[in-house]
Amino acid sequence: MAQEKPEADTAKVKWKYEPNFTVGFDVLNGSLGFFTDRKLFQGFISSKIKGNIHAIAEAGFEKNIYNKNGYDATVSGPFAKIGAFYMLVKDPENEFNGFYGGAKVGGSFYRQEYFAIPVRGFGGSSTTVALPSSSQSSFWLEGNLGGRVQLFTSNFYIDVNIQPSYLVYTTKQEEVVPMIVPGFGNSSAKFNMGFSWNLAYKF
Numbered sequence: 001m002a003q004e005k006p007e008a009d010t011a012k013v014k015w016k017y018e019p020n021f022t023v024g025f026d027v028l029n030g031s032l033g034f035f036t037d038r039k040l041f042q043g044f045i046s047s048k049i050k051g052n053i054h055a056i057a058e059a060g061f062e063k064n065i066y067n068k069n070g071y072d073a074t075v076s077g078p079f080a081k082i083g084a085f086y087m088l089v090k091d092p093e094n095e096f097n098g099f100y101g102g103a104k105v106g107g108s109f110y111r112q113e114y115f116a117i118p119v120r121g122f123g124g125s126s127t128t129v130a131l132p133s134s135s136q137s138s139f140w141l142e143g144n145l146g147g148r149v150q151l152f153t154s155n156f157y158i159d160v161n162i163q164p165s166y167l168v169y170t171t172k173q174e175e176v177v178p179m180i181v182p183g184f185g186n187s188s189a190k191f192n193m194g195f196s197w198n199l200a201y202k203f
Contacts, residue, residue, distance in 0.1 A: 015050055022046045022096070024159050024200030026060075037065040042079075042183070044198065048096075052087040056104065056144070062182035070118030070128065071179055077110025079183025085144050096157065096202060099147040106165070107139045108182045117176060131173055138170035138181040148200070155202045163194035 025043040033039040042060025049055050063076035085102025087095065114131040146161025167190040170178055178187050185192045 017049065020048050020203070022157065022159075022200050022202045024157070024198035026196040027199050028195070028197035039063040042196070044200075046085075049084070052090070052095075053084060054087070054100070054102075055082075055084050056102070057082045058104070058106075060183060062110075064180050064182070066179040066186070068179075070116065070126070071114070072116035073112060073114045073179050075110055075112040075178070075180045075182060077108055077182045079106060079108035079110075079181075081106040081142060081183065083142070083144065094150055097148060097150050100144070102144040104142045104144055104163075105139070106142050106183055107137065108184065109135065109137045110182045112136055112173070112178060112180075114173075114176065131176065134173045136171045136173065136178055138167060138178065138184060138187065140165050140167045140181075140184050142166075142194075157200040157202060159196075159198040159200045161196055161198075163196070165192050165194060166190055167192070 023043070023045050029040040029042065033041070040060065040062045042058060044056055044058040046054050046056040058081040059078070061078050066073045066075070081104040083102055083104030085100040087098050087100050090098030111133055113133040116128040116130060118126060118128055120126065142163050142165040144161055144163055146159060148157045148159045150157050165184060167181070167184060167187055170181065170187065181187045185194060
């Protein structure tokens with residue numbers, strides 16, 4: 001009776017997540033809120049998952065005023081985003097230094113109030129109507145292109161990125177498209193471009 005050949009060892013090294021977190025706050029937009037109508041406070045937490053792939057989650061709060069083209073509205077509420085990015089170029093001596101690209105899904109549940117909405121009156125005359133405060137929600141897709149640089153040899157990093165975004169869905173009050181969506185920006189157009197300058201700390 002022929003002996004069975006020993007099976008080849010095909011076991012592979014299993015992936016194991018090593019806990020690591022980078023937490024940051026958007027210093028630029030937070031500071032601009034002292035000088036403009038837009039009060040935007042946001043931060044993020046990211047973690048390397050495997051290789052060059054990092055998961056990221058963001059959260060924040062925005063309060064803003066829209067006063068343009070006959071519209072007068074206020075909006076305020078929280079927002080959140082979740083997604084991932086890939087380190088496209090990184091420092092061989094520090095894998096958290098470099099340039100990255102990725103994508104996120106964002107959403108906001110907020111309150112808005114219209115004090116004036118321009119409408120056409122009889123004979124071509126212009127008039128305005130108001131709408132009471134109401135709860136709304138919006139969702140969007142967002143790109144994430146940026147870079148991180150370590151501050152000297154500390155655990156602090158500067159993280160700068162741009163965020164091209166596309167509004168996928170939004171509720172409407174009396175069929176009126178919201179002028180501002182917290183976390184997304186002006187929503188009179190479905191495309192928007194965000195920017196953040198973060199001070200981050202790696203744990």
